[in-house]
Amino acid sequence: MSDTSTGSTRLAVTSSPHIAAGVTCSNIMLWVVGSLAPAAVWAMISMGWPAVQLFALCIGSSLLTEFAWNAIAKKKQTLMDGSALVTGTLLAMCMPPMLPWWMAVFAGLIAIGLGKMIFGGLGWNLFNPALVGRAFVLLSWSGVLSKLPNKGWFATLDIPAKGGLDAISGATRLAVAAADRAASGGYGFSLAEQYQPLLWRNLEGSLGEVSAALLILGGLVLLAKGIIDWRIPAGYIGTVAALSWAFGSDPIFQVLAGGVLLGAFFMATDYVSSPMTRNGRLVFGIGCGLFNVVGRFFGPSPESTTFAILFMNGLAPLIDKMFTPRTFGWVKRDEE
Amino acid sequence: MSKAAFKGGVHPPERKEATSSSATQWAPVPGRLVIPMSQHLGAPCQPVVAVGDRVVRGQVVGTVDAMVSAPVHSPVSGEVTAVGPWLTAGGTRVTSVTIVPDAEQDLDSFVPVEGDDVRTLVRAAGIVGMGGATFPSAVKLTPPKGLDVSTVILNGCECEPFLTCDHRLMLEESERVVAGARIIAETVGAKRVVIGIEANKPDAIAAMQKAAGDGVEILSLVTRYPQGAEKQLIWALLRREVPHGKLPAAAGALVHNVATAVAIADAVELHKPLMERIVTVTGRVARPGNYRVLLGTLVSDLLEMAGGIVGEPGRVIAGGPMTGPALGDLDVPIAKGSSGIVVLSPDEAAPLVDDDQPCIRCGRCTEGCPMFLQPFQIGTQANRRDWTAAEPLHPVDCIECGVCSYVCPTKRPLLQLIRLAKAAVIAKGAKL
Numbered sequence: 159m160s161d162t163s164t165g166s167t168r169l170a171v172t173s174s175p176h177i178a179a180g181v182t183c184s185n186i187m188l189w190v191v192g193s194l195a196p197a198a199v200w201a202m203i204s205m206g207w208p209a210v211q212l213f214a215l216c217i218g219s220s221l222l223t224e225f226a227w228n229a230i231a232k233k234k235q236t237l238m239d240g241s242a243l244v245t246g247t248l249l250a251m252c253m254p255p256m257l258p259w260w261m262a263v264f265a266g267l268i269a270i271g272l273g274k275m276i277f278g279g280l281g282w283n284l285f286n287p288a289l290v291g292r293a294f295v296l297l298s299w300s301g302v303l304s305k306l307p308n309k310g311w312f313a314t315l316d317i318p319a320k321g322g323l324d325a326i327s328g329a330t331r332l333a334v335a336a337a338d339r340a341a342s343g344g345y346g347f348s349l350a351e352q353y354q355p356l357l358w359r360n361l362e363g364s365l366g367e368v369s370a371a372l373l374i375l376g377g378l379v380l381l382a383k384g385i386i387d388w389r390i391p392a393g394y395i396g397t398v399a400a401l402s403w404a405f406g407s408d409p410i411f412q413v414l415a416g417g418v419l420l421g422a423f424f425m426a427t428d429y430v431s432s433p434m435t436r437n438g439r440l441v442f443g444i445g446c447g448l449f450n451v452v453g454r455f456f457g458p459s460p461e462s463t464t465f466a467i468l469f470m471n472g473l474a475p476l477i478d479k480m481f482t483p484r485t486f487g488w489v490k491r492d493e494e
Numbered sequence: 495m496s497k498a499a500f501k502g503g504v505h506p507p508e509r510k511e512a513t514s515s516s517a518t519q520w521a522p523v524p525g526r527l528v529i530p531m532s533q534h535l536g537a538p539c540q541p542v543v544a545v546g547d548r549v550v551r552g553q554v555v556g557t558v559d560a561m562v563s564a565p566v567h568s569p570v571s572g573e574v575t576a577v578g579p580w581l582t583a584g585g586t587r588v589t590s591v592t593i594v595p596d597a598e599q600d601l602d603s604f605v606p607v608e609g610d611d612v613r614t615l616v617r618a619a620g621i622v623g624m625g626g627a628t629f630p631s632a633v634k635l636t637p638p639k640g641l642d643v644s645t646v647i648l649n650g651c652e653c654e655p656f657l658t659c660d661h662r663l664m665l666e667e668s669e670r671v672v673a674g675a676r677i678i679a680e681t682v683g684a685k686r687v688v689i690g691i692e693a694n695k696p697d698a699i700a701a702m703q704k705a706a707g708d709g710v711e712i713l714s715l716v717t718r719y720p721q722g723a724e725k726q727l728i729w730a731l732l733r734r735e736v737p738h739g740k741l742p743a744a745a746g747a748l749v750h751n752v753a754t755a756v757a758i759a760d761a762v763e764l765h766k767p768l769m770e771r772i773v774t775v776t777g778r779v780a781r782p783g784n785y786r787v788l789l790g791t792l793v794s795d796l797l798e799m800a801g802g803i804v805g806e807p808g809r810v811i812a813g814g815p816m817t818g819p820a821l822g823d824l825d826v827p828i829a830k831g832s833s834g835i836v837v838l839s840p841d842e843a844a845p846l847v848d849d850d851q852p853c854i855r856c857g858r859c860t861e862g863c864p865m866f867l868q869p870f871q872i873g874t875q876a877n878r879r880d881w882t883a884a885e886p887l888h889p890v891d892c893i894e895c896g897v898c899s900y901v902c903p904t905k906r907p908l909l910q911l912i913r914l915a916k917a918a919v920i921a922k923g924a925k926l
């Protein structure tokens with residue numbers, strides 16, 4: 159039992175509320191990384207050493223950039239908030255495994271430096287840092303990228319014999335699909351046969367395209383934990399499926415292929431660069447889906463996820479403004 | 495039974511199990527009582543006794559001739575030993591009367607209050623909102639001219655974690671709650687009486703339904719904080735929004751806490767002044783429970799009665815942990831609005847806030863805000879001391895429920911910042 163006359167001097171006088179929810183910034187970030195982990199680990203196992211290297215480079219470069227920035231600016235170190243780890247992981251997930259090492263390092267530097275720190279650090283950035291990094295790489299070195307063998311080391315082991323995929327060096331299934339559609343209005347391969355590899359072991363494209371199933375699993379974990387709002391992925395994926403169908407394409411294939419799932423569950427849901435209002439999030443998700451599909455079908459490259467989300471990031475503040483609810487009690491005259 | 499709810503809010507761990515089944519018991523008469531002259535919103539009372547005076551239970555020790563006020567009474571017979579400033583739970587020093595009780599106390603007798611009508615009796619009995627608002631009840635029973643109060647709502651939500659005093663009251667004194675509700679409804683001419691209780695108290699709902707009788711509806715509400723906040727409760731039960739800057743009467747409603755209703759019934763039917771109340775003493779104490787405590791009992795004495803604090807106290811809170819003030823000194827008196835004393839261990843208490851933390855725009859505060867404010871934005875403007883930018887964000891409408899601070903993952907001190915903004919915007923002349 160404490161003696162109140164001495165005990166009272168030790169009591170903290172703080173302002174209410176005196177209890178706090180257990181969820182913290184760093185554990186949100188760890189959950190995001192944890193939900194990406196199955197897909198990421200499976201990508202490394204499937205693609206081999208280059209994928210491991212890519213993760214190490216992207217994460218290392220992201221962490222180091224943040225550390226150095228804070229050190230130079232004489233600011234409090236912020237690595238423990240976990241956001242640089244998320245950015246690094248996402249960055250690796252949206253890169254092809256054979257990316258030259260220096261590009262990966264640059265991507266991390268740009269993602270954290272230009273994508274986040276220059277705005278004032280976590281919370282102040284307008285765009286998703288990982289996508290800023292990816293966009294920078296895409297725009298700066300598109301020539302180099304298009305010549306990259308887009309398969310990991312082991313890809314040659316089980317390339318489906320169908321559809322002449324091999325014939326097009328450096329093209330992903332999406333590009334093949336687009337090319338085929340343009341040429342003949344049909345696909346060079348049977349779609350249903352494509353679901354299986356896309357779901358479990360697709361070795362063409364970026365690390366985030368290896369297993370759609372594991373990405374969906376991770377997304378469901380984040381939804382179940384209440385870390386992300388269903389409105390963004392639902393709006394996004396729903397729109398991609400509906401529009402693909404409307405444009406005469408196979409909706410399931412369009413959702414599973416490319417960056418849609420990684421984008422919808424992990425990129426577009428980034429708190430900082432997405433709207434906070436509920437309806438705003440739905441609109442944001444729909445917008446991402448819309449631009450993703452439009453870019454895919456009518457843009458210069460079928461890989462349009464990055465720019466679709468970045469574009470919507472730019473609109474997020476406006477969307478929030480449109481959907482900010484009226485303060486409770488501020489009823490209009492006629493309602494009174 | 496359909497369950498009503500407001501929009502927004504949170505559901506913190508309830509932590510009520512430690513005391514929800516402990517029947518109310520009298521706390522012993524302490525060695526001294528300290529009666530603050532202001533236990534209510536409004537004009538403080540003036541002491542009407544002096545050092546050395548003998549007082550008896552129920553005798554008025556402080557009163558004032560102002561419309562918005564409530565007299566205070568001695569809960570015991572004894573001797574006045576001091577009149578002077580004393581620290582209260584709110585952190586301010588208030589003129590208080592210290593009384594040393596006689597060895598023998600007859601708690602069944604008291605000086606009855608006098609009056610012929612409900613309002614006079616309620617005023618004379620010193621009744622104030624016992625849920626914590628402490629607004630003088632007699633004033634609330636006099637709605638402004640031209641407003642028609644059609645519904646009386648009794649608030650039995652007890653949405654704050656830890657507290658169970660209203661729960662026990664509804665179980666143990668169901669009939670008195672209903673009697674109070676009827677008196678209030680009759681006084682203001684309301685046709686409808688609704689008693690709202692959160693669904694986490696099924697036994698209280700059942701007991702109240704049994705006691706209710708004709709014309710009194712018992713409605714179950716979703717268990718979510720702050721369900722018991724006045725405007726949120728009115729909306730949940732009646733789907734009516736109290737307009738900005740207006741009284742609940744503008745929405746045709748009048749809300750009283752269930753404990754206030756019992757006090758009103760006691761004042762009107764038994765002519766009994768407000769001298770004691772039920773206080774939930776819980777958390778890190780040896781004998782958590784619901785105690786019927788004489789007003790003026792010091793928190794330190796009450797904690798002693800409950801077996802003392804167990805382990806190192808992190809924070810001692812007067813009231814619930816979401817809204818109550820933290821006590822720096824435990825020698826503060828239990829007052830009319832004290833619903834609980836909650837002792838938190840250092841790990842249970844919210845971490846000390848760090849003003850430096852960024853907002854990660856997760857949206858939790860805006861989703862939770864029961865007033866549909868954008869707490870993060872007000873917080874950002876408050877950090878910049880930009881009150882012109884803060885004003886259109888309506889900090890003045892904040893009900894200080896604490897949901898935003900509670901949910902924030904980076905532990906931004908949102909409510910503190912919003913309080914700053916609120917004060918600054920009001921100082922600039924915003925209409926309340």
Ligand code: SF4
Nearest residue numbers: 863892893895896898
């Ligand atoms: S801004 Fe005020 S009303 Fe809204 S959640 Fe925070 S404390 Fe509650």
Ligand code: SF4
Nearest residue numbers: 853854856857859902
């Ligand atoms: S809860 Fe905290 S981090 Fe989330 S939006 Fe509100 S202020 Fe920002």
